Amino acid sequence: MGIKVAAGEVLALVGENGAGKSTLMKVCSGAVKPDAGQMWLGGAPFRPGNPLEARRAGVAMIYQELSLAPHLSVQENIMLGMEPAKLGVVRWGQVRQRALDAIREFDNPELTPDARVSRLSVGSQQLVEIARALAIGCRVLVLDEPTSSLTQQDVERLFEIIGRLKQQGKAIVYISHFIEEVKRVADRVTVLRDGRVVGSSAVAAITADKIVALMVGRQVDELYPRSDRAAGEVVLEIEDLAGPENPKSASLQLRRGEVLGIAGLVGAGRTELLRSLFGLEPVKKGRIRLGVYTGPASPVKRWMQGAGLLSEDRKEEGLALSLSVADNVTLSKLKGFGPLGLVLPGRQDRATRRWLEQLDIRCRGPRQPVASLSGGNQQKVALARLLQHDVDVFLLDEPTRGIDVAAKALVYKLINTLATGSPGEGREPKAILMVSSYLPELMGVCDRVAVMCRGTLGPTHQIDEVNEHMLMLEATGQEATA
Numbered sequence: 001m002g003i004k005v006a007a008g009e010v011l012a013l014v015g016e017n018g019a020g021k022s023t024l025m026k027v028c029s030g031a032v033k034p035d036a037g038q039m040w041l042g043g044a045p046f047r048p049g050n051p052l053e054a055r056r057a058g059v060a061m062i063y064q065e066l067s068l069a070p071h072l073s074v075q076e077n078i079m080l081g082m083e084p085a086k087l088g089v090v091r092w093g094q095v096r097q098r099a100l101d102a103i104r105e106f107d108n109p110e111l112t113p114d115a116r117v118s119r120l121s122v123g124s125q126q127l128v129e130i131a132r133a134l135a136i137g138c139r140v141l142v143l144d145e146p147t148s149s150l151t152q153q154d155v156e157r158l159f160e161i162i163g164r165l166k167q168q169g170k171a172i173v174y175i176s177h178f179i180e181e182v183k184r185v186a187d188r189v190t191v192l193r194d195g196r197v198v199g200s201s202a203v204a205a206i207t208a209d210k211i212v213a214l215m216v217g218r219q220v221d222e223l224y225p226r227s228d229r230a231a232g233e234v235v236l237e238i239e240d241l242a243g244p245e246n247p248k249s250a251s252l253q254l255r256r257g258e259v260l261g262i263a264g265l266v267g268a269g270r271t272e273l274l275r276s277l278f279g280l281e282p283v284k285k286g287r288i289r290l291g292v293y294t295g296p297a298s299p300v301k302r303w304m305q306g307a308g309l310l311s312e313d314r315k316e317e318g319l320a321l322s323l324s325v326a327d328n329v330t331l332s333k334l335k336g337f338g339p340l341g342l343v344l345p346g347r348q349d350r351a352t353r354r355w356l357e358q359l360d361i362r363c364r365g366p367r368q369p370v371a372s373l374s375g376g377n378q379q380k381v382a383l384a385r386l387l388q389h390d391v392d393v394f395l396l397d398e399p400t401r402g403i404d405v406a407a408k409a410l411v412y413k414l415i416n417t418l419a420t421g422s423p424g425e426g427r428e429p430k431a432i433l434m435v436s437s438y439l440p441e442l443m444g445v446c447d448r449v450a451v452m453c454r455g456t457l458g459p460t461h462q463i464d465e466v467n468e469h470m471l472m473l474e475a476t477g478q479e480a481t482a
Contacts, residue, residue: 003190003197005140005171010162012186012203013175015215016376016404020195021175022063025142028173029061030054042139052081060133064145064375064402065315066125070118075099077117078132102131106161123154130161141165142173145402147181152265159185177404179208191215216406223405224444225413227420231447232256235431236307236393238277241286246272248455250286254393257429259419260460261436261446263471269455270435271312274395277433278302278309290393303332308391310382312398312435318382319370326352326366329384355384360410376403383414394418396434400441412445419447439468453477 003024005011013021026032028039030048039046041057048054051061068077075095084094096113103111110124117125126146133141143162147155162172162185176182182189183203190200191214199214236254241247246269254260262270275281276296277288283296290297293305302309311317319328326348330337337351338344345367352366359380363373370381379399386394396415400408421429436442442449443463450460451474458474 003200005173005188007139007169007171008166009188010166010172010174010186012182012189013173013192014177014179014182014189014211015192016406019192019215019404021192022144024192025061025144025173025175028054028140029059029142031061055082055133055136055138058137058139059142060136060138060140061142062126062129062133062144062146066122066129068117068125068128070116072117073113074103074111074115074117074120074128074131075113077128078102078135080132082136098135099131102135103127105134105164106131106157108157121154123150123157126150126154126158127161138170140171140173142175144175145177146174147176147178177402177408179211179405182211183208193217212405215404223409223412224441225416226444227416229257229259229419229429229447231258232429235291236277236433237287237289239287241273241276241288242284243272243276243281244284245269246455247276247452247457250452250457252450252457252460254431254433256392256431257419257421258447259415259432259434259445261434261442261449261463262452262457263436263439263442263449264452264475266437268452268475269457270452271397273452273457274309274397274433274435278307278395280309303389303391306392307395308332308386308389308393309395310386310397310399312401314375314378314382319378321369321371323370324367325356325361325363325370325373325381328370328381329355329366329388332385333389351388352384355380355387359384359414376407379403380407380410383411392428392430394430394432394434396432398436399434400436400438408441412441415445439471442471443468451475 015021023032027034030051030053041059046057048057069080078099079095084091099113106127108124108127110120111127117128146158150158165172174186186203188200189203189206189211191198191211193215232255234253235256239251241250248269250273252260262273264270272281276283279297279299279302288296290305290307297305315321320331329352330348334343337347349366355361356363361377361380363377370378373381400411415432418430419432421427434446446463448460448462449466449471451458451471453475454477
């Protein structure tokens with residue numbers, strides 16, 4: 001079964017991490033050469049030798065990790081590699097005019113031809129990528145996880161733009177892990193599993209449950225498992241904590257055997273709060289108590305004190321991409337892998353294989369470079385390091401960002417297992433402080449939740465006392481009306 005997308009249509013392409021979505025689109029955009037098969041564009045055979053050939057033919061791909069030159073201007077990025085020139089001299093008047101024609105589509109005051117890309121918001125940078133595609137007259141636009149780093153306002157703006165491009169007759173391929181986005185923005189959905197098309201349907205004729213079942217090859221009956229939990233002693237306490245900019249004021253108590261969620265809008269200071277707790281950001285004032293330890297500490301000491309951080313930016317901070325899976329899993333705690341301070345690869349590999357099996361990390365083995373894994377499997381490796389270190393306090397910053405539904409279900413199950421513990425097997429319950437921008441998962445996973453708004457952390461609520469609407473009102477600085 002092949003994949004087709006028509007002019008004026010939005011095709012959603014979904015599947016688990018590693019299913020082949022991005023690789024397939026890299027083939028279509030000329031970044032990867034196919035081993036077999038045929039492609040057609042507008043009824044004619046299509047086999048681009050590189051991305052520039054594909055762009056000239058009208059196929060443009062916008063990756064999850066934006067591919068812009070941040071030191072250059074908007075107009076320079078839009079026309080990069082396609083600059084109109086005469087006798088080797090760039091015709092800057094034409095560059096500017098074509099850039100203006102492209103960005104006029106978006107009605108965004110941030111986007112001016114001379115603006116430096118590094119100074120734009122992530123949402124506006126993404127629009128520069130789309131403008132680049134429009135400037136060359138693209139016929140097919142591929143968007144790979146376009147909303148993973150956007151604010152809700154930027155997401156709404158992107159959906160409006162997709163709607164306009166559809167009306168203009170563009171064919172759009174939309175890769176996403178968010179089923180609710182697929183149901184809203186796409187006309188048809190095609191599901192990949194293990195590199196093969198396993199289903200295709202009009203969006204209006206298929207349910208979210210059916211899409212998920214096709215993705216994973218089975219029914220995901222209980223996305224948010226919740227065992228009986230008993231909150232124990234306070235293991236982390238902060239009082240009026242403040243950093244140089246964010247957080248401005250944060251107080252909370254985290255108990256063993258509970259999951260405490262932090263909701264809020266992007267930029268509210270949630271990430272800075274976790275980084276301050278872990279020692280990656282300076283503390284301006286306030287009090288921190290972690291177990292028997294009081295006061296700020298370095299990340300190395302936090303590891304020793306029993307706290308581990310899962311960064312929201314796994315590529316830049318969460319993983320050492322040049323190292324193997326085994327090196328990443330064991331990096332924070334190398335003691336015990338050999339005599340006299342030596343690290344024996346065989347012992348490393350045995351410890352790593354335990355987590356490969358338990359977390360269903362799909363790789364060739366412990367020695368595979370972590371950079372070559374899919375995003376979801378990279379996230380599992382980052383989680384495996386915290387488990388290998390056996391920390392008591394888990395600081396999780398957007399733990400399911402950019403991973404598929406099946407991987408999310410595994411992460412939720414793991415969080416539930418950690419919070420519940422198994423006293424009979426000698427495993428004490430852990431304490432989890434979790435930041436997420438996805439309110440349904442906070443409502444499904446957490447025991448309590450607090451909302452951060454403009455750097456200030458509000459009071460904690462029992463999860464059965466709030467709903468998504470109330471949390472969003474608090475996150476935007478509004479009050480619920482009776």
